Amino acid sequence: MEKTPANWIDDYFNNHELHKHAFRDVVCQVQTKIQKIIIVDTYNYGRCLILDNEFQSSEADEFIYHEALVHPSFILHPCIERVLIIGGGEGATLREVLRYKSVKRVVMVDIDKEMIECAKKYLPSFHAGSFDDSRLELVIEDGRKYLERINEQFDAIIIDVNDPLEGGPSYMLFTVELYRIVAKMLKKDGILIVQSGAASIMENDVFTSICNTLSKVFNHVFPYVTYIPSYALQWGFVMATGNPGKLDITGQEIDDRIGSKITGILRFYDSITHHTLFNLPKYLRSDIKKQTRIISDKDPLTEHYPGISNQK
Ligand code: SAM
Secondary structure, eight states, rough: OOOOOOOEEEEEEETTTTEEEEEEEEEEEEEEEEEEEEEEEETTTEEEEEETTTEEETTHHHHHHHHHHHHHHHHHSSSEEEEEEOOOOSHHHHHHHHBBOOOOOEEESSSHHHHHHHHHHOOOOHHGGGGOTEEEEEEEEOHHHHHHHHHOEEEEEEOOOOOOBBTSSSSSSSSSHHHHHHHTEEEEEEEEEEEEEEEESSOOOOHHHHHHHTTTEEEEEEEEEEEETTEEEEEEEEEEOOOOOSSOOOOHHHHHHHHHHHHHOOOSSSHHHHHHHHHHHHHHHHHHHHHOOOOOOSOOOOBOOOOEEEEO
């Protein structure tokens, strides 16, 4: 029988629930000015990225998260040409965006230069060379500051930052004031997509608060979820737009658009997955409806996670 592995990462959901990953090696461990970056090789999920003790993504199933983040909106939009990504340091959101033949320009704004350097060096299957694409402008800056100073319009804006942790770099990117700035930077048919945290039965406050806050700015807000095996959690995303255009398209149209608009083969997203994503269970629809919190600059969302610990 195989010996029990000696090294474990404890990924705490809260003080009363934890998910453990056994790992072979620590590939990189660095405290940057912004956050603590840890990259490990796990037995079950391959290479994994952990930021400020919070599990971010794994080699084995990051395609689920990143395809879910990008493709539903990009397929529904008539023609995405200009894209802004806030965060997304692994380069995998960028990889999915660059699959679109129509995309002419992508600005990616990440606050942490060393995160990008670590991704380039240690996460090659995540970015798949996308940092070298000539359509990319990479900006190292706080996403909030960038959004406040820039006057450009985009077809899609993707906010793919860490969950809003207390003392972390991202919590000012989840407020109603920030969403108002974003709304002005979207073109007429433009779509905002927000990675919105856990959407489980135990933990969905971040997700439901984001849904409620976005609904104060955008007339059309579409929450959706999928299960991420390496998180052992159902995860939430939100699509928001002022003008949904013709969002109600058939499954055949979705698959036809995938065939004509995208380069390469998707592993997660197609018409059947699309409809599954947007069919939320009753308890979650009810929690979204009940949520009254509006996240604001004065009262931002800041979670305190017990996080991750390495056990030897
Ligand atoms: N997949 C992740 C998850 O599960 O939450 C999120 C993607 S990613 C690794 C998060 C990125 O957001 C990191 O590269 C981090 O440097 C960046 N980030 C955090 N705060 C930011 C900010 N204020 N402005 C721009 N980028 C930020």
